[in-house]
Amino acid sequence: MKISDAEWEVMRIVWNKEPRTAAEVIQELSEPQGWNHRTIRTMLGRLVEKGALDYQVAGHKYLYSAAIEQEACVRVRSESFLSKVFGGDTSALVAHFVEDADLSPDQIKTLRRLLSSKKRSK
Amino acid sequence: MKISDAEWEVMRIVWNKEPRTAAEVIQELSEPQGWNHRTIRTMLGRLVEKGALDYQVAGHKYLYSAAIEQEACVRVRSESFLSKVFGGDTSALVAHFVEDADLSPDQIKTLRRLLSSKKRSK
DNA sequence: CCGAAACTGCTACAAACGTAATCAATTTAC
DNA sequence: GTAAATTGATTACGTTTGTAGCAGTTTCGG
Incomplete structure (x- = not known):
């Protein structure tokens, strides 16, 4: 749909x-x-x-x-966006948004932590 | 356009x-x-x-x-995606993609560095 | 109790989209 | 050299999207 x-x-x-x-x-x-x-x-x-x-x-x-979950819709749309606009390269996508964004130190900290935990989980 | x-x-x-x-x-x-x-x-x-x-x-x-630059088009589309799907919350967007992605340790390192430099630049 | 306002259901309609087919000129392959 | 394939131009056509209007019914303010 x-x-x-x-x-x-x-x-x-x-x-x-x-x-x-x-x-x-x-x-x-x-x-x-x-x-x-x-x-x-x-x-x-x-x-x-x-x-x-x-x-x-x-x-x-x-x-x-x-009748449909936001989470699921976000996922579908995000995937399509990722592949269409960034050719599936998540890292490029993230870099683009981070560079462009106005993030608070707190948000930055949180995201860095998320990335760390990502590394550890591999 | x-x-x-x-x-x-x-x-x-x-x-x-x-x-x-x-x-x-x-x-x-x-x-x-x-x-x-x-x-x-x-x-x-x-x-x-x-x-x-x-x-x-x-x-x-x-x-x-x-006739138009990819960079500019990516920017336009990204902005619209950000506001439509994540309500303009870049931090939520990044978190979503990071959680979902399969990033190499190197990519993670690069992104973390990017975030750090972002913090410093403020 | 009555007229106005609000509600949902149907209808409208042009522009954009996806998906091609036809046509005429031309180039290429045999 | 002639038939087939390619190329761009023009046309086609059903669907989706944006953007509403109208109809008929209900409800609410007075």
Whole structure:
């Protein structure tokens, strides 16, 4: 199942806190994305069609919740990104983001520790 | 200018070595991707239209070369990926890829060093 | 209790995409 | 030298995506 870029924004809102009414999703997205509420409703509908969202009927409204796990989706998308943009070279990818990022000393420390533990585990 | 997923594969071939004839690109892609040569020719055409590729006429053939830099495209795509999939949290992104990857001790060392230099530069 | 607002379902529609086929010119292989 | 293969140009076509509008129903404010 392929989730488009725009749809991904909707999924992020729902993953972030479940369940959600359409109104909530609209509230979170219409301003920042400049989307008409109908656009968002369409995406909610399509995501249900695609099986990415479930809903429960609550009175006259729907309560949407994710039908697929964020972790799994992130993994799939990440893999495809890695292979397409960095030719599968994780090390190049990581270097690119690290160079470009504005990381706090704490974050740096954590990442260095993660790398160390990675080494040890081999 | 937006380069689609399939087009990206073509761009990668051209970036990798320039210039390229259509036949060369076709040779590199048709097998691994299972694409008909016509499909690839279509993409070459569209990429020229989009301004992502240039070509020189060499006799009856074209010699394609990139009109946009890989570095810049990678940056754009990476930014969008970062914000869409990891909500802009580089640290989370890096952690994800590091955890998932199979890095050699050398790569790990290099990355750790990169992180250190990052810290110092602040 | 009634009109406005909100909800979901259906419909719309152009642009982009993936995936080619056809065509005309040309080059190449025999 | 002629038939086959190649090349780029043009055309095709179903699907997905972005971006909504309209219809019919329900609910809420007054």
